[in-house]
Amino acid sequence: MVEEIVLLDEADEVAGRAPKTASHHRHTPYHLAFSCFLVDPRGRVLITRRALGKRTFPGVWTGSCCGHPAPGEGLREAVLRRLDTELGVSAESVTPVLPAFRYRATAADGVVENERCPVVRAVTSGQVTPNPDEVETAEWWTWDRCLELAERPDSSPGTGSSWPSWPRSAPPGLARRRNRPASSGTALVIAPVTVRTRRPGAHGARGAPRHVRGRAPG
Template sequence: MVRRIVELVDARGTTLGECSVEEAHQPPGRLHRAFSIMLFDARDRVLLQRRALSKSRFPGLWANTCCSHPAAGEDVAESAAKRLDEEMGLHVGQLREVGTFVYQALDGHGAAEHEFDHVLLGELDSSVPLTPDRTEIEELAWLPYADLVTDAAARPERYAPWVPGVIELIERTRSTS
């Protein structure tokens, strides 16, 4: 098993050190760098994934298109593009970072998240075949973005705890565009 290392940061995103993914996710969680990708199609639908039931954190919940952790010192956008390829065999054009936020959550199964999350947006032709890694992704779905906003507010228990922060940054980006 490969021991993955994450970058520990402070609340401003300044690097403080490194630790293993497993250590970072022990309750209450150690603040570390992460990213969340949301892909949109031409009809303003978002590609969502339902996390695999075998995931160690927040299994079976709906989340943004893809999320993970860059290796310590790795460029966030490059890491995100690589992760899209690993999880779904997707090669998208440019991913655009729209901001960061910090969140902390316990998953009820003995793990925690405490992440400095970079949110990246991209575009994808919805007719592109998707080949999800079933150890990561239980299910994929295209959903109108407006429906995601409504459903995540009405039924937050269906979604990973970082989804509201992702939506908030997207909303802020859209209101200033």
Template sequence: MPAVSRELSFVELVTPDGEAVGSATVESAHQQPGALHRAFSVLLVTADGRTLLQRRAAQKTRFPLRWANSCCGHPAPGEPVAEAAARRLTEELGISGVEFVEAGVYAYRADDPATGRVEHEYDHVLVGRVEADLAVAPDPAEVAELRWVAAERLREEIIAAPDAHAPWLPGVLSVAFDLS
């Protein structure tokens, strides 16, 4: 699905406790001051503890060219989070058949100085265990680059260059791996 039409898709607005209270388009939910809405962040992890990161494509409307978790997105209103995550994993990375465990939720708000947009999300953190030789076919409209990184190395990189990473990544990692 092209990025433009995704901006016109609907997201589920939620209370700080995650209770659904309505809907808005992706575009309007990410305009200042931002509307709290349901989202998900997927982390794909190998048996030896490496996590697949993606560098967001240059044309992304929020935090382009920053390193982020394996995949992220928004379920449609009423859509199960794991179902939406599986769909986006296929769309962004060409991966299917991954089973997820929900590690928890991370709520955050972050202003993007490059685009003027805002993320204000009630983010379900999903972890999928995968093989190291996983075949990945990233959509270049979504993903500029991919790499596998060990958890401790990633923690060091975020501390050294926080602006090279999506602002939600440290919180997502904390929920998934307790890397604080």
């Protein structure tokens, strides 16, 4: 089965779908992804090094896991799916932290990442079992050590550029309040991610919003 991604336009409306692997090249279209930081009951964050055999950014240090929601798949479901695939673990909770984060980066081989990439926090008390096809190394780090990684040249471009917007005084597992001020002057806002879909046949018209949330609908 060919894995597909959700294509977006500049207004963050769903513009279509495409095969994931074939879509990542020197002119990668803008699409939906996510990045997850897994936190344990002690407040430590799981930091991973991407497997050396990965097609894009092999061997770089990054967050806990990342991936692409499939067409019709919610953000929470996509995060849980990738946590199981990459790390053999589930999560008790999944919460959006930087819902509107977007980045563009070019790998050494010229392949471009061009993503709307909501950052989420997931909490687990389970045992992590990394998949060697996805993860070279996985380590539980303190939040201070995570912030230091953002300045290193061997960290993931998307991960490093998102961290300056996170609070400096607390690990993400404790950052629960809305509009919590960060020492850099930015604010952390926990909110749903909204991706709009077009109505069939309404070229360019906005349809009802499709909510991709960190929690399943109640």
